[in-house]
Amino acid sequence: MSKRPKAGGSFLSRLRPTGRLRDMPIWSKLGLIMIVPTIATVVVGTSGLIDHLDTLNNANRAGDLANLTGYSGDLVNSLQDERTSAVLLLGAAPGPPKEQYREAYNRVNQQVDRAKVPYSRQRAEVGDLPANLEGLLDRIDQNLTDLPGTRSQVFNGRLKLTDAVRSYEVLIKDLLDIRDSAAQLAGDNDLGERMRAAAATAQSKEWLSKRRVVVHRALIQQALTPALREDYIATGTGQQQFLESFFTVANQSEEEFYTQTVAGPDRREADKYNGWIKSNSTDSMAGAPFGADQWDAAMTANAALIRTVEAKLDGDVVRQADAIRSDVQRQVFFETGLLLSMLLLAILFAYLVARSMARSLRELRQGALNVAQYGLPHAVSRLRDPQVTGQLSPAQLANQIAEPLPVRSRDEFGQVTEAFNAVHLEAVRTAAEQAALRASVATMFVNLARRSQILVDRLIGHLDRLERGEEDPDRLAELFQLDHLATRMRRNDENLLVLAGADSTRVQREPAALIDVLRAAQSEVEHYTRIEFGVIDRDIEVAAHAVNDLVHLVAELFDNATAFSPPDSQVMVEARRVGEQASLYVEDRGIGISREQLLDFNERLATPPQVDVAVSRMMGLVVVARLASRHGVRVELRPGADRGTVA
Known part of the structure; x- marks a missing residue:
């Protein structure tokens, strides 16, 4: 490694006639840089000719x-x-x-x-x-x-x-x-x-x-x-x-x-x-x-x-x-x-620009590339570590992680280097603030969801005992309604856990048939009576580790289909095996979704967005996207045959 710079320096020293030693290498390097667009211009122009x-x-x-x-x-x-x-x-x-x-x-x-x-x-x-x-x-x-x-x-x-x-x-x-x-x-x-x-x-x-x-x-x-x-x-x-x-x-x-x-x-x-x-x-x-x-x-x-x-x-x-x-x-x-004229002008401008450059430009360019390619990615990776972000403030983290470029001169290039260092420091500080904010929001979601989950689980337990001991049909129907509402409250808590990146507290130890998963998801929807099952292949099973998340995912789709379709309409559900995979169709008879919204929703489903204020307005969509990404499931919205939407 030490011999190559010396060889390059000796070669460049032989190229220098009598001028300043620090100018000639940069002139030749910038001249080589200008050769590339010049050749590209010649190639493109020649192709057109x-x-x-x-x-x-x-x-x-x-x-x-x-x-x-x-x-x-x-x-x-x-x-x-x-x-x-x-x-x-x-x-x-x-x-x-x-x-x-x-x-x-x-x-x-x-x-x-x-x-x-x-x-x-x-x-x-x-x-x-x-x-x-x-x-x-x-x-x-x-x-x-x-x-x-x-x-x-x-x-x-x-x-x-x-x-x-x-x-x-x-x-x-x-x-x-x-x-x-x-x-x-x-x-x-x-x-x-x-x-x-x-x-x-x-x-x-x-x-x-x-x-x-x-x-x-x-x-x-x-x-x-x-x-x-x-x-x-x-x-x-x-x-x-x-x-x-x-x-x-x-x-x-x-x-x-x-x-x-x-x-x-x-x-x-x-x-x-x-x-x-x-x-x-x-x-x-x-x-x-x-x-x-x-x-x-x-x-x-x-x-x-x-x-x-x-x-x-x-x-x-x-x-x-x-x-x-x-x-x-x-x-x-x-x-x-025109091509010859532009070529001559390009050569002339390359000569003028190259002659005006200095060694500071090369160092600044190399330093900026190092920061962009190695410094910032390394800083962001360190900020993802909770032990690092939890001990220091964002400003302290920025001063500790961001490595400034050396300022070797006080000319325009030195001023640009200082400005770049300031931008680099601010970028790392902002990333640290965002990491701390995301960590605190995720922690808040997890704490609130866990507490609410405990209360909802206790409420569901009381309702189950009341249902088993109740003989009055009217009161039993009201208890079932309360049970459904509590189940939906538990699903909202699980939504918060999904947004926070935490796993569900419920664990399934055995694989389950897909029809059982669909019925479990149906039981968590308020308008469960409007969900109608069509052709369901009975030989489809869901792996144990994905059962609860898939119930959650399908329940969100069922809830969305019943919420955005007429109250007297049915939501049709079908599932078929396709080779080593399975396809599930949830079709409603609502007013449908515009083409622009459909593209936006499908993009969000394919790439789960970061948690922000907008997520709260379409929490179900983001939850579905994250659960699907977690288990390798692809969710896509399409327009229905007559009207409505198919998930």
Whole structure:
């Protein structure tokens, strides 16, 4: 023990450059103390920054996905035109018309290739995606890579029309599925709703494009076969479903823009052609009031209106995602700067405070901790000894027990040490007064209770003799009433003994059945006739040393239940064995107890309070708590099923 301080002193002496020898150790110790909150600040701040960096990553990902969905919208729009051109080329008869469709197919191929460039560039920048979305994008990349092979087969007529349509639909569907996945990863509820509105618009346009292809196939075959009619009906149902989804998630401005944009002669022309198809009861398309060029022009114009809405929604989504990303970036930069500033200020203040400290502070702190951890607990334990408290006055006890801290200086730290010594002395003196007061009150309770017990026992003995010799029923009933009153008086005396911490004078030598304990407790209650026993397990016994205290405890519960319930109501008592334990229920039909009072009473029952003036107003509650604590019994009050209280 003697070598360690010397080693520490030699180490600290090596740290001292040329200043005062007494200052440097305290500076370094206080510096070490300040390191702990500084590290805690860094850890907490870094944890918050990590959370915000995760939010920033999510915002960056949402912005990248918003741009990707916008570029995928352009690509889908071009692929829809390419799909229609492929159907027209595969369904055209040999000759000049087929050559025209081949040239048109080449033109839309170039449009798709141009739309694919920004999509592919943005696709390469998107990262940190869930596995399902990453797999979807990889599948799209592969399908785009295979697209030239599909075009070659379409161009040379080596691919069936239905297979070509299916090939394009798979690619378009995957591109549209990007929107749903992006909406789920938005990280912001409003941004996610805007993405869903754009996705619903894109899906409705896809169903419109499918209808365009279905009617072209019918015009090629000159018949709307049952299979094509079923596909035609499905396109209308799908478009209507996604339009309803759009109006569900869209805000007012988006709804108004859609209603104002998707209107006019282009929309009416498409509706007119669709109306004829729906009203045509035959499969033949020979009498159609439009040709392939007219139908394609009308559907292209209608799709362009929807594409206008889609493009605007995509642009709004991109701008909103960029705004969210900028806000998060500003917040991260601000919090990073604030954390660094606070860290620098903490280091500066630590240096200034540490430099101003002295050795007296360390001694005062150590002395205060010694008093709090060892001095006061030791003093209180000594004050619990009656031999110590009974010989000296509280002031003499305080002067003898309280050990003051040494005052080594007359500066502010010395004055604080003197003030602490005064507080310590007063605390010990007050504890001594309280111990003396509790001892005197307990002694008074015991003396009064013992004297009263003797008189009450003699009174009960006289009443028993009078009852045995009395034959008049009326007088015998009055004697029973007096006997009950005397029994209650004896229980009040026993209450005083419990509050004083003394044991009961009555001793039970044999264990007793619980039913006998309950009947004994019933006999000590004034309104014993209102207590009704329900289901009582007969195999429950109470240990001998706890019989009288348990009778006392249950009697208090019975007395409380009969006192706070209507005089014409019954108090139900039940007892059941639960494993190696037993549960006793005492239920009254009173007005019940408020929730706040119930919590307060249960807390008092769980932790018996010290004896004070308030205890006299609820003596039964405190007695029950102390008896329960003495024998390891748990007492709890609960609200009754209908009304009243259950103990």
